[in-house]
Amino acid sequence: MPATLRDVAEYAQVSMRTVSNVVSGYTHVSERMRKHVLQAIDELGYRPNPVARTLRTGRTGMLAFVVPEIDVPYFSALARDVIDAAAEVGYRVMIDQTGHDHDHERDLLTGNDRTMLFDGILFSPLVTKAELLEMNSPTQMPLVLLGEHEFDGRYDHVAIDNVRAAYDAVRHLLDTGRTRVAAIGAQPLEEYATPQQRTVGYELALREVGIEPEQRYARPAAHYSRADGYGAAVELLALDVRPDAIFCFSDLLAMGAMRAVFDAGLSVPQDVAIIGIDNIEEGRFSRPSLSTISLDTSFIAEQAIARVTARIETPDLRPRQIVAPHTLRIRESTASIER
Amino acid sequence: MPATLRDVAEYAQVSMRTVSNVVSGYTHVSERMRKHVLQAIDELGYRPNPVARTLRTGRTGMLAFVVPEIDVPYFSALARDVIDAAAEVGYRVMIDQTGHDHDHERDLLTGNDRTMLFDGILFSPLVTKAELLEMNSPTQMPLVLLGEHEFDGRYDHVAIDNVRAAYDAVRHLLDTGRTRVAAIGAQPLEEYATPQQRTVGYELALREVGIEPEQRYARPAAHYSRADGYGAAVELLALDVRPDAIFCFSDLLAMGAMRAVFDAGLSVPQDVAIIGIDNIEEGRFSRPSLSTISLDTSFIAEQAIARVTARIETPDLRPRQIVAPHTLRIRESTASIER
DNA sequence: TTGTAAGCGTTATCAC
DNA sequence: GTGATAACGCTTACAA
Secondary structure, X not given: OOOOHHHHHHHHOOOHHHHHHHHXXXXXXXXXXXXXXXXXXXXXXXXOOHHHHHHHHOOOOEEEEEEOOOOOHHHHHHHHHHHHHHHHOOOEEEEEEOOOOHHHHHHHHHOOOOOOOOOEEEEOOOOOHHHHHOOOOOOOOOEEEEOOOOOOOOOEEEEEOHHHHHHHHHHHHHHOOOOOEEEEOOOOOOOOHHHHHHHHHHHHHHHHOOOOOOHHHEEXXXXXXXXXXXXXXXXXXXXXXXXXXXXXXXXXXXXXXXXXXXXXXXXXXXXXXXXXXXXXXXXXXXXXXXXXXXXXXXXXXXXXXXXXXXXXXXXXXXXXXXXXXXEEEOOHHHOOOOO | OOOOHHHHHHHHOOOHHHHHHHHOOOOOOOHHHHHHHHHHHHHHOOOOOHHHHHHHHXXXXXXXXXXXXXXXXXXXXXXXXXXXXXXXXXXXXXXXXXXXXXXXHHHHHHOOOOOOOXXXXXXXXXXXHHHHHHOOOOOOOXXXXXXXXXXXXXXXXXXXXXXXXXXXXXXXXXXXXXXXXEEEOOOOOOOOXXXXXXXXXXXXXXXXXXXXXXXXXXXXXXXXXXXXXXHHHHHHXXXXXXXXXXXXXXXXXXXXXXXXXXXXXXXXXXXXXXXXXXXXXXHHXXXXXXXXXXXXXXXXXXXXXXXXXXXXXXXXXXXXXXXXXXXXXXXXXXXOOOO
């Protein structure tokens, strides 16, 4: 049985109030008393019970970071920054992996979840636009959406400008002389905001230089995984007129696509240039190194944490949209080719 | 203000006891009553307060998974499996990132941490052998150590046979005809168990074929990162007599080493064969694909979860050591060479 | 500065 | 099968 505050009080012959004061810090308490109580605490090996404290104060000191899959490099890099940013302001982070399970996500959003031991949620969701809109009984839990969806004014939101990011990537491919630019990651359905926005940016860049987007050059990808990128690239390379560049909606797709190009006996960037989005570390060491759009994950994490903690303090804040910066990183996979 | 159990009881004109029975499930309660209470719950939008429940029952339903860095692919892959295995038995997982901070780790182990809202800990630690041994006031928290350290009989422990794994990797390099086998990841100090054990396996394999390990071929690496692998490989390649194979203590080190070989104008596996440990997905898509020792992360996760939950139920279980299987995966990076 | 006591929202122990 | 009531361990008015 661990010692309780009451045990310490009895042992030290003081009131619980005094012990509590000593434990939780600063309240006026004489130095002699402090020493005395501290010693009692030490001798009994007392540790405050965080659950009791939480019940009393209403704060758990924990945030939930909700992602589809934690082992996707972009998410784990973001998780790292989120954990660090949260620690900075005294919060801990519980990672919740939805595994592409919409019901799980919805339970979280509607507060149906049975074990909500946290003060706020950072949500990198898969939920479709429709699902988000029809969410009729949103939880009172402070919530910040990350990187997906259009800003609809109901939730705080931190994301890059997806249209612009895609535009920048494709524009770079065009600038290096490629003309047959394919895309991997477009969603056939209009359900998800991010792929749709990136598709818009992709087509925008093409049209700007007078190229009409071709349907067969836009390939879907279910999970933005290496395997999906590989599969989509294999299809692209089998076309009569092969693309000379591929814009992948994530670096992971790009890694898969690169491997597919090699397996087809072709080379990157000579035969096919490849660019991704996310700037995962893997792409800095791959051969060739991967050009990409870098998202500032620590900026995203800090802004999200700042926003959710602000909302914990002041629940009625007006939802804001925060746009995170992105940067084009040119590496070997899109090097210009000798003509 | 969210509705409480008491609110529901008053609203439905029944006792709190009855509401609690309905909420927590099975206790005998008439069907009519159940319906009645359920409706009241629905109308008031009542959600049980998990904190209050926890204070009463002493269970949070949460486990902590403690790793140095969550964005290391091996750890994030393991985290994924841990989260899944925990969900399977009704637990959630809080991820705690120590960031190579020994004090943080020690606080966790000694229960000095102020916010321990979990029922048990899975610990993939950095603490040195000495630190672990001198841990004089271990917390009563159920604890399972993952993948590090020797089994000293005080904690449950799930890990591969590190000596054997290293031996298998090096043996494979030797079998393909390489004779100058270097290693990256050895720790100069004898503080950490894993690198030491892998060094033992490395030297064992060499000696078995009559090769005396050379000091200059064994390079340390602080963080098992791509960058450390790169740096160590650069040094190895600058030696008068260049190694013709490198055994890296992690796949991430191997990815860095591979890039260093290319940057030196050499090729893998023709000039230098490379093998790692961990079997991260990245190595299946890299060029060349990376030979490695595969650890069964889902086995490790399941065993660890089974063990920690068992210990939550029955605190006095005798600590056990569970050895996880490993398998050699031969890929392109160690292909045999034409002589 | 310190003591007393009332909750926080639940579950569990007792009756009936 | 259901109803009152005492904990669980802590924080914090309110008193002293």
